[in-house]
Amino acid sequence: MTHLNWYEKLSQYFPVEEMKSKEHMDLLLKEKGDVYHKDEGPYHVVMYVETEDFIFIDYLFVSKEARGKGIGQKVIDQFKEKQKPVILEVEPLDYDDSDSQKRMRFYERHGFKHAASIGYTRRSLATQEENTLEILYWSPENESEESIYQKMKHTYKNIHTYKDKELYGQSYQKVDEVLSYDSEKEEV
Numbered sequence: 001m002t003h004l005n006w007y008e009k010l011s012q013y014f015p016v017e018e019m020k021s022k023e024h025m026d027l028l029l030k031e032k033g034d035v036y037h038k039d040e041g042p043y044h045v046v047m048y049v050e051t052e053d054f055i056f057i058d059y060l061f062v063s064k065e066a067r068g069k070g071i072g073q074k075v076i077d078q079f080k081e082k083q084k085p086v087i088l089e090v091e092p093l094d095y096d097d098s099d100s101q102k103r104m105r106f107y108e109r110h111g112f113k114h115a116a117s118i119g120y121t122r123r124s125l126a127t128q129e130e131n132t133l134e135i136l137y138w139s140p141e142n143e144s145e146e147s148i149y150q151k152m153k154h155t156y157k158n159i160h161t162y163k164d165k166e167l168y169g170q171s172y173q174k175v176d177e178v179l180s181y182d183s184e185k186e187e188v
Helices: 006-013 022-031 071-080 098-109 145-160 164-168
Strands: 036-041 044-050 055-062 086-090 118-123 130-132 134-138 179-181
Touching (some): 022 036, 055 071, 055 145, 086 098, 086 145, 118 145, 134 145
């Protein structure tokens, strides 16, 4: 079995339109190393952002042979222990795709809620196609979705689009074209 590096593992698992380039991630690890982190083991890779008041999971990969062995749960539990909101983006539930169902069930089982009031659609620079994702979050203190929305905006501006022109030769859309918040959809 060829030993894949962390980036190859992520690339094989995540669709191209959700992947940052390796240069982008390397640059984040180097230049934003105080907030952007990589945690990897033989069976998992996690790329995440940690600020004073939230954690954003950029990528969480558990290898096929280790699924169901509690690795994902251990990672999530370690984040929860820090007692700050944990946020992530997932592909919308597709009833024809068992992976998306398993993923959604996994997060729901671990107490994540779907932020119904937050809209998130961005154009991929790789495919030029619009890609809609859902925001899931876990919060120790029953945080408002509006607050989660602000944290997502921060992540989009500071992480997702970091040096985008330099890295990709073009810029991503502005944050207000990508993220929207509709208070009427928030479940109270």
